[in-house]
Amino acid sequence: MRTRLPAVALIAVAALGLTACSSGAGEDSSTTLTILTPASTVPLDPASSQNLATTSLSLLDRRLTTWKVEEGKDAVVVPDLATTTGTQSDGGRTWTYTLKDGLKFSNGDPVTSEDVKYGIERSFSDQLTGGLSYHKTLLEGGSDYRGPFDGKQLSSIETPDDRTIVFRLNKAFGDWPWIASMPAFTPVLESNGAPATYAKAPITTGPYKVESIKDGTALTLTRNTHWSAKTDSVRTASADRVVFEEGQNQTTVVQNLLTGSGKYADAFGAQYLGAADLSAASRDAQGKQRLATSEAGPIQYLALNTKRGELKDVRVRQALNHAVDRRSYLLASGGSAAGIAATTLITPGIAGRQAYDLYPAGTSGDVTKAQQLLRQAGVSGLKLTMLLQNDSASLAQGQAVQQGLQRIGVAVTLKPEDAESFYVDAAADDKPFDLVLASWQPDFPSANANISPLFDSSQIGGGNYNLSQYDVPEVDRAIAAAQAETDQSAAQADWAAIDRRIMQDAPVVPLIYAKQSFLHGSGVGNFFIPSFPAYPDYMTLTVGK
C-alpha cells in the first residue's frame, strides 16, 4: 500500500483511550479507550477498506485469518474465523478453510461460509471501490465478476457446507493465507449487505459493535456480547468501550497526550507524528515514556522513470543512487527517530529480508563516484522534474533530495501536487516527469507485497504503482515463480534474490525506512510499534491500570 497522508487516513483510523468513566455518582469500573484520529470519518465497510489486519476494523470484524504481532518478532499469519491459515491443494491453486465452531454475528446469527463468500463477492461491486484488491485478480473468473447485487455468484468460491469454504485461484499463490486476512474476507450477512447502508449499521463478528456514528465527531463502539474470547486467540478486547474521536488536529492531539489527564490517559493518537511534533515530544519529560517508535517501517524511495530521457541509461540511474544525500533526507524527515537509511527494497520486519548495499555511498552520498558514472554515460547538465506531494513534510524531503543531486550538477525541479492528483498522476499511463518521491508499506508482511506491486511490469500505469515503469521480462518471470512457491523459506530466498536483481538495474533510489512514532496515554499498555506493520496493534493493546 502506498503510504503517507491519505493512506494514514485510510488505515490508521483508530486510537484507543480508556477513561475510567464515572457514570452518575458511583465509581464505575468500565473502561473506555479513546482513539484520536485526524480523519473526519472511520470507514466501516470492509469491501472498500485498505485497513491493515491490526488496526481499526479489527475491533469490529474478523476475517478468515489475521496477524499475530509481537514486540521484536516478525508478524505471522494466524487463524481467525478459520481453524487453520488455509490448506492448499492442486500445487497452491486451491485453498480450503473450515470455520470454527460457535461463531456468531453481533445479532446472534451463526456465521456461515456463505456469509464469508458474500462478503468477498461484495468487494467486486462497482459500488464498493477502493479496497485492497489482491484477491480480485487471483480468484478464477474474478476479472469478469461484478459483485452479487445483480444476483450473480463467483463460482470459484465454493461452500460445500456451512463451515467449509474453498477458493480456486487462477495460479499457484503461496501467500494466500495473508490474502485471507484482508478486509474483504470479513463475513457479511446478506440482509445487512446493501452497499449504501451497510456502513451505517454493520452487524459485526469482532469483540465490538457500533453504538453510534457521528461523522466528523465520534464513532463509539461497545462490546459485542456474542463474541467469545474462546474462539479468538489474538484479540484481548481490554476496553469496554472504544471511542474514535474524529477530526482531531495533530498538534492538539500531541499536547493532550503529553498532558495525559482525564480521558487522554486512556487514549492514543492514530496518526504518526511529523518532524516538528516528534521534536516537541522528545523534549518533553512525559513524552519519552509515552512515545512508541518503530525500528523501521515503510520504505521511502525515489522512483526513477526508466522510460524517459537520460534515465533510460542504467549508469545515470546508478549515479543518482550514489549521489543522493540520505543524511539530509533523514534530518529533513525528523532525524534518527524518523527513520534509518535504506538500501534494499524488502523492508525490515519482513521475513526473509537480506541486507545488502549495491551502491555504498556513505551517509551523505558519493559525489565522485556519481560524477564518474555520469561522465561514462556522457550526460551533463541533466535537468529532471520530481513529482511529490504538496505537504510540508514531503517538500522538506524533496528539497533534501534536490540539494543532494545538485552536487553532481543534476538540476531537479519540484512539482508538488495535492494528494489526490499526486496519486492519479504518479500512477498514470503517461508520466510527464522523471522522479517521484514515493513511499510504500506492504499490505501484508511478505516480500511479495514489497516487490510485485512496485516492479512487476503488469503494474505499470492504469492506477498501479510501478512508478519507475520498470519492465524486465526476466524479473517478471522470477516474480511469478516466487509467488507460486508455497514453501515459505524457499520463497523467501527467491524474493531476496529478486530484490538484489532489481537493484542492479537501479529503477529506484531507496532513501529511508521510515520509523513511525505514536503517542499514547499512561493508561494504555502493550503499546508498541513493530517494523511491520508500523502502526499500533489495536487488537492487543490494553487499557486501565
Place this chain on the structure above:
Amino acid sequence: MSVLRRLLRDPWAVVAAIVVVLFAAAAAAAPLITGLTGHDPFTYDLDALDGTGAPQGAFGGVSAQHWFGVEPLTGRDLFAIVLWGARTSFTVGVLATAVSVSLGTAVGLIAGYAGGWTDRVVSRIVDVMLGFPSLIFMISLTAIVAASFPRPLLIVLVIGFFGWPAVARVVRGQVLSLKQRSFVLAAQAMGAGPFDVMRRQLLPNLAATVVVYATILVPAAIGTEAALSFLGVGVPPPTPSWGRSIGDAISWFSVDPAYVAFPGGALFLVTLAFNLLGDGLRDALDPRLARRRPRSAVAPVVEEAVTR
C-alpha cells in the same frame, strides 16, 4: 517639489519610506549580501541541527554564523531566506501591481470617457470582480494551470488580475469629473480624438491618484503572495518566500518560536511601511485631504469638539 516637501513633513511617511527603500535595496542586493555573509538560502548546514532536525542553540540557533538562526530540518540560513524572500515578495508585489494598475487605468479611462452602455457594462463587471472570492479562485487556478507554466509568472498574473477593479473604479470616477473640465472640452472642440484626449489631457491628471493607489496595492499584493505561499500554492520551493516560511514555522512553534518571528516580522514591517507611505503620499498629493486627517496636534481636538 511641494509634494515632496509635504511628504517630508510627515514623520511616519518618512520612516516608512526609509524602511521600504532599505528592504528594496536589501532585496535587490540579496545575492551580494549573502555572498558576503557566506550563507546562501539553499545550502544545507546539518551541523546546526540537533538529532531531531530542530536548530541547535537558543532562539532557533541564532549565532555569529547564522544571524537569524537556521531553518529546522535543513539548517539553511534564516537570514538568507528572509533576505531572498524579500526578493520574491517585492518582485511579485511590484509586478502584480503593475498589471493591476495598467489594466485598471485602461478600463477606468475607457469606461469613464465613453460613458453610456460601455460604462454601465464595465461598472457591473467591476462590481462583480470586487465581490468575487478572489483568494479561493486564485487557489483553484494555481491548481489547474499546467505545471509547465512558470509559477512566479502565474502568481503575478493572478494577483494582478484581481487588483485592477479597485483602480478602475477610482480612475473612472476621476475621469467623469475631469472630462467636464474646460481644458478637456477645449481639446475636444479643437478636434482631438478620444485617444488623444485620454493620453494628453486625462492621463497626466490621473497620475497622482494612480501613484497613491499603486503604493497601497503593492503591500496588498505582497500579502496575497504570502497567503498563497502559506497555503502551499505560491512559488515552489526552494525559492524562498516569507509566506511559506511562516506556514512551515507554525508546526514548529512550540519547539522553535523564533522561526516564525523573522519572516513574520519582515512581512509585517514591509506591509505596514508601504501602507504608511501610501497614506503619506495621498496626503501630500491632496493637501485638502490632509487637513481632514487627525495628523497635527491641533486638528483632532477641534474635530472632536465639533463631533461632540
